[in-house]
Amino acid sequence: MVGERSSPAMNRRRALSVLGAAAAAATFGRSAIGDDGPPRRTGMGLVIYCQRYRREQLKQQENVDLYEPLRFLEHCRGLGAGGIQAGLGVLDASDANRLRKQADAWNTYVEAIIKPPKDDADEERFEAEVRTAKEVGAVAARTTIIPGRRYERFDTLAEYRRYSARGRKMLERAAPIVEKHRLPFAVENHKDHRTDERVALFEHVGSEYVGACIDTGNTFALLEDAQETVAALAPWAFSVHLKDQGVKEYEDGFLLAEVPLGRGIFDLKRMVETLVKAKPDVRFSLELITRNALKVPVLTDGYWATFPDIPGHDLARTMRTVRENSTESFPDVESLPLDKQVAVEERNVRESIEYAGNVLKI
Numbered sequence: 001m002v003g004e005r006s007s008p009a010m011n012r013r014r015a016l017s018v019l020g021a022a023a024a025a026a027t028f029g030r031s032a033i034g035d036d037g038p039p040r041r042t043g044m045g046l047v048i049y050c051q052r053y054r055r056e057q058l059k060q061q062e063n064v065d066l067y068e069p070l071r072f073l074e075h076c077r078g079l080g081a082g083g084i085q086a087g088l089g090v091l092d093a094s095d096a097n098r099l100r101k102q103a104d105a106w107n108t109y110v111e112a113i114i115k116p117p118k119d120d121a122d123e124e125r126f127e128a129e130v131r132t133a134k135e136v137g138a139v140a141a142r143t144t145i146i147p148g149r150r151y152e153r154f155d156t157l158a159e160y161r162r163y164s165a166r167g168r169k170m171l172e173r174a175a176p177i178v179e180k181h182r183l184p185f186a187v188e189n190h191k192d193h194r195t196d197e198r199v200a201l202f203e204h205v206g207s208e209y210v211g212a213c214i215d216t217g218n219t220f221a222l223l224e225d226a227q228e229t230v231a232a233l234a235p236w237a238f239s240v241h242l243k244d245q246g247v248k249e250y251e252d253g254f255l256l257a258e259v260p261l262g263r264g265i266f267d268l269k270r271m272v273e274t275l276v277k278a279k280p281d282v283r284f285s286l287e288l289i290t291r292n293a294l295k296v297p298v299l300t301d302g303y304w305a306t307f308p309d310i311p312g313h314d315l316a317r318t319m320r321t322v323r324e325n326s327t328e329s330f331p332d333v334e335s336l337p338l339d340k341q342v343a344v345e346e347r348n349v350r351e352s353i354e355y356a357g358n359v360l361k362i
Contacts, residue, residue, distance in 0.1 A: 042081060042353050042354075042356040042360075043082035043283070043362050044081060044082055044083075044352075044356040044362050045084050045085060047084075047286065048084070048086045049287060050289070050290075051066055051072075052290070053341040053345045067087065069084070069086050069088050070102060072086050073103060073108060077106055077108060079350065080357070082283075083103075083285070084109075085111040085113060085142055086111075087114075088114075088129065089132065093135070096136045099136045100137045110138045111140050111142060112136075112138045113142050116143050118170060126173075130181050134181050138183065139283060140186045140283070141184070142188055142239050142241075143185060144190045144192070145171060146164060146166075149190075149294075150191055150306055151191075151306065154305065154306050155302070157308060159306075167201075168204065171185075171187065178207070178209045179208075184211060187201075187202075188212075189218050189219055191219070195228070198212070212233045212238060213237075213240070215241040215287065216230060216243055216266060216271050217243040217245045220318070223298065223307075223317075223318045226271070227270060231274050234277075234278035235278055237275060237282050238279075238282070239283060240275055240283065240284045242268070242287070243261075243286070244259050244260065244262065244268060245258060245264045246263065246264050247322045247326060248328075248329070250295065252295065252297040253295065253296045253303070254298065254318075255293040257327070258348075259288075260288065260348050261351070265321065269359070272360050272362060284356070286352050286353070288349065290341070290344055290345040293330040298319070
């Protein structure tokens, strides 16, 4: 779990070379660092969504797609990260082999992002993507099963339950395929199910290859204690989205902003310890989406349409946490020009990588 560390005795010429290579990788989206380049600063990888603005900039300036898997792996290594979680699609044998060899040479991991099969006809597409993930040596595949944020997407409990049942069916279709290929399939808690619902789903599916991508921040928006969510889902963990959150009260509830690791409200050290104890080999991937703070309107009737049974003390605890940890303000990232958006995104990611390596020791 612990990545190699750069030597403090590195001479000045070597340091300048490393900084120049890292800058080139960040600027062009491709690593300028050879196999004898700097060791990673953390074993934590990056989810593609951490680099949305960088991707847009590179498309405009270089006409390249940063999300292409090998390019993204090179880019993340240049930043000092230990792996990637990315959409792989279906790769031909040579591209899959190239990605696998490069990941192995750099001692980095690959996790796939794969949508579950929506119906019987979609199973062929799903199995092809699972096969690619196995060919590149992916340690897991992350997915979601219910669209949108529960309190925004659904107006009625009946509608939410229909989509929840649909998600269950998708996992039932996926299970025999991931079992066949022996690929851990990690379902993210994506502001959809509360923890008891998600555990019940895993127990219903009953597959050793269907488990959790534990997002450390999402279920705070569902009025859950984040540490309790991590502890409850830890036995099911195949993957982790590591994130921290800043909060601020507003008239309809609270604002929830993704902030660099260590700058938010969560006890990340405790979360990491809980997860490593339960699953020593689980990979941590930063999912810090640089954007404006999200509104979580817990004081409106609409929020509660799909939550008939949340106890009042959950709301009280959540709002107390918000008031005791309120951030004065959050930046309006979406109004900035693209180069400024990239700069904010870059700072967020680099600060999180340093924190993961130096403080969390992952």
